[in-house]
Amino acid sequence: MKKISRNHILTFAFLLVFIVLLILAQSFLNPYYKRILNLCAIYSIFAVTFNLVFGYTGQFSLGHAGFAAIGAYISALLTLSPEQKAVNFFLQPILPVLENLQLPFFPTLIISGLGAALVGALIAWPALRLRGDYLAIATLGFSEIIRVLLVNMQRVTNGALGLKGIPGHTNLLWSWGWLIVCLFVTKRLVDSSYGRAMKAVRDDEVAAEALGVNLFKHKMMAFLVSCFFVGVAGGLLANLISTIDPKVFQFFLAYQIVGITVMGGMGSLTGSVIAACLYTIFLEALRPIESQFTIGSLTIPGIPGMRMVLFSIILLLVILFYRKGLMGNSEFTWDGLINFFNKRKKKPTGYSSGGTQS
Template identity: 45%
Template sequence: MRNAIIKLLLIIAAVLLIGWANRHYDSYTLSILNNIGIFAILALSYNLINGVTGQFSLEPNGFVAIGAYFTALFLLPADAKTDMFALVDPAPLVLSMHAGFIPAVISGGIAAMFIALLLSFPVFRVRGDYLAIVTLGFGFIIRIFALNNPAYTNGAMGLNDIPSTADFLWIGITALITFVVMLHIVYSRYGRAMKAVRDDEDAATAMGINTFKIKTIAFMTSAFFEGVGGGLLASFLTTITPDQFSFLLTFQLLIIIVLGGLGSMSGTLLATILVMGSMEWLRFLDDDMVIFGWHTGAHPGMRMVVFSILLIIMMLFARKGLFGDKELPELLREKFRKKGEQ
């Protein structure tokens, strides 16, 4: 009961903070916060399949693309699509798609979830790293599909002028919902079964766990939130092209979840803030700097060099990521218990 009240208070505080930030920060700060929010949604859901369930997958870019395109096509009015599609006329199906913001974003999630279901049948029947290979290929297929079917996606020109409904209130609250949902999954019989599959699949089966079902559930949940994140991304950026959803996106998310600790949701959240934030905070490194009277000159890309070095140092000192596979309260409890014993 006490825990439930604390949780409720924390959620209310987070909502108020999001609302306050949305009103008081300038658009530059908000765009950074929006980026962090969207990447938090993507990284948290990616962590469910990769970290908690331990199935090495490289799928996020594909599912994010599906979510983004679905949402964008639902949000754009029919005449805007006719104007925009320069190469070929939009397909009738594309023209007939129209929905409000919430159904549009959710439809992106559901589409991604459905495709995850289809993928899981061939992939989870066998063991090993097939998931990584299949999902890697899947990401490429989606991109190539988007490039070569201009009647549906406007090809390489992408979709522009997507209504920008997604402000920090939407994105922040969705990120909060994702965080809470992920924690609720992890601390339930489903989360326990996912961890069991990660630790020892044979032993999990011997406990009566249908490992195929558990892996599929984790994969579909992950895909749903990645689709939703993609939809928010489309509305936030107002323009999407197939090249945005390259493997680089997956790679960025992989860095985040490994840094945060595979299996730790609070670690992932912290890592998202650190990685996405430092991309901005380190921007001064690109400019000309004066160190003891010596001008370094402007080196565009210097921040990426420093960023990479910081990452390497972090991984050297925290092999299992910032939080390992534990959540923040668990870590604190362990610390206090150790202090008590001394």
């Protein structure tokens, strides 16, 4: 009991420090770094939610782009001011219902999440009732449909022109705050009795069902929780980049999320977060190789798309030769950290004492 409370205190202290750091970063960091950190949090949410479905429940969903798009458009439409909407919708007028609708950021994010979850339920219901494999194709197809709809439903989405001038409410507290909520819910869920049932479904559907686990219910639960947070992350994204159009949400996004999650370790939330942050930062750091740069008098033409080639090669190598990824299925824990340091301290002393005895 004492040990548990120590860990609680550590977590609490860590969160406090972390929040203070976020506030400091938000006030003093330059916008470029803030943007990268925000993206880290958003991609982490994507990876964690994908891991819930993929790593813990054994289902394959490729709909992240579509669900993020739903969240993004909902949040954009609910946070844009009536004046901005008028500016945006100059080709065709916006639907009257949406014209003057404007809500504070928090409720719009909740609605973004619920909207994505609702659509997720409609897609997964037929797909999951049958063979789980079809979820992959149904969700991938869905994220392509969503793009078709976004382009064609001009009076809601402003078509291919997209939406501009979204307020940009997202800051580090919002993005990392939601990541923490997402991690909390996901971690508690996968450690609960429901999570055990999900893992059982992942390991062996036939045996899980024979032990009384309702397959459909548990797959659906994992999928909907995932959709909700993807929707929220989409909302955060829209309010981070301020301009969205259907091209932002290409199915490539889903492939990237698969890659990040596999590299972090299927079944490790810590791994998902670390991999998502590394991915975002490396992608930024490697930007130069895609644009022309000069060394002395030599001009090297950049190769557009090279970063993604590298990423997909690494991904394939990880899948083939290092299936565990960064973290396997282990998580960061305070006990783990303390043991790690104790071991490092003990090891040298152990050797030296052995040396003196002999």
